[in-house]
Amino acid sequence: MFGRLLTFAGGIAVAALVIPDLASSYLSKPDTRGSGKTAEIGAIPATTAKHASGKAVVLEADRSGHFFGDFRINGRTERGLVDTGASTIAINVSTARRLGLSTGxxxxxxxxxxxNGEVAAARAKLAKVEIGGISLRDVDAFVLPDKSLSGTLVGMSFLSRLSSYRVEDGALHLVR
Known part of the structure; x- marks a missing residue:
């Protein structure tokens, strides 16, 4: 039963990364509304942290309603999509190598x-995951094949260890 739940959660998590790619022509123009800064990465505009003070970070939603942030994982900066429906952080093999994980x-x-169907994933432990002044150690993650995952997904293995997280007025508030 737990395996099915984990498989379902993983599917939802990966779908959250695939769906924005399908809408890339719509998303290729950065959103210039509001005061948040935007940066274009590939075909997906990603918002940077609007506010980062102490142990609180606020991320503005992009045009499609997704929350992206610049995370430091094992000392390296990675753009991550925050997904409350994902059970863990999910990264691909290339990202795992960049982060210093021994993929062998x-x-x-x-x-x-x-x-794209079922895929085999590997459990991993990330030594440190940070955004703004928020820092967590020993965070669970899944590593997926490169062809199955094109970006970094930040799920509940990170979010559940925060004091709180909430969406309010088009922004995601993370508090440690």
Whole structure:
């Protein structure tokens, strides 16, 4: 039962990364409304942190309603899509290598559902995940094949360890 739930959550998480790619022609123009800064990465505009003070960070939603942030994972900056429907942080093999994980020792023995069908994923532990003044150690993650995941997904293995997180007026508030 837990395996099915994990597979379902993984599928939802990966779909959250695939759907923005399908709408890339719509999203290719950065949103200039509001006071948040925007940066274009590939075909997906990603908002930067609007406010980052102490142990609180506010991320503005992009045009499609997604929340992106610049996270420092194991000392390296990675653009991440925050997804409350994902059970863990999800990264691909190339990102895992960049973050210093030994991909040769990963056991791809967890089946997760994606928009492209089921794929094997490996459990991993990220030494440190940070955004703004928020910093967490030993955060659970899944590593997926590059072809199955094009970006970094920040799920509940990060969010559940915060004091709070909420969406209000088109912004995601993260508090440690």
């Amino acid at each position: 020792t990963l056991a791809f023995n967890v089946r997760v559902g994606t928009a």
